[in-house]
Amino acid sequence: MSILSRFLPKRKPVEIKNNIPKEKTNIKKTFGIYCSKHHGSSDKLCPKCTALLATVMTKMNRCPYGITKPICDRCDRAAICFGAKQAQEFLSIMNSTQKRMFLRHPIMAVKHKLASMGVDYAKYQQAKKIDDKVKEKEKAAKERAKDRKEKK
Numbered sequence: 001m002s003i004l005s006r007f008l009p010k011r012k013p014v015e016i017k018n019n020i021p022k023e024k025t026n027i028k029k030t031f032g033i034y035c036s037k038h039h040g041s042s043d044k045l046c047p048k049c050t051a052l053l054a055t056v057m058t059k060m061n062r063c064p065y066g067i068t069k070p071i072c073d074r075c076d077r078a079a080i081c082f083g084a085k086q087a088q089e090f091l092s093i094m095n096s097t098q099k100r101m102f103l104r105h106p107i108m109a110v111k112h113k114l115a116s117m118g119v120d121y122a123k124y125q126q127a128k129k130i131d132d133k134v135k136e137k138e139k140a141a142k143e144r145a146k147d148r149k150e151k152k
């Protein structure tokens, strides 16, 4: 460590925010809006939505990704996590209620939208990385084949 480094601003460690409580609130509000529109509930969810919401909340508490988790409606593991049928119901509730969420809870809905765009972007980057690796391997293989031909 040089003497100069003492006077330089210290780098803060990257903080990982726990967004699970906010995501839970968003999901609960979405379920509330959906259930009142489709099942005529007022202050309480109907038994079906209550059961589905309970499953989602339990699974979120046990999420294998911990606080680094993506949002559930963009997660590739949703079908494994909630079960195929429940995942489908969950996704359908989340997607069909998006517009109403924007009207009723605009800030929350915008934040959720940004989070989902973040997940989509991360997925895109990951796919691109894999794709680039495959292309590199193919290129290297072609070059090796070309070298072998030239040696003959």
Ligand code: SF4
Pocket (backbone or CB within 6 Å): 059, 060, 061, 062, 063, 064, 065, 069, 070, 071, 072, 075, 076, 077, 078, 081, 082
């Ligand atoms: S769906 Fe994905 S993000 Fe949601 S709890 Fe399951 S594993 Fe975690």
Ligand SMILES: [Zn+2]
Pocket (backbone or CB within 6 Å): 034, 035, 036, 039, 041, 045, 046, 047, 048, 049, 050
């Ligand atoms: Zn309901």
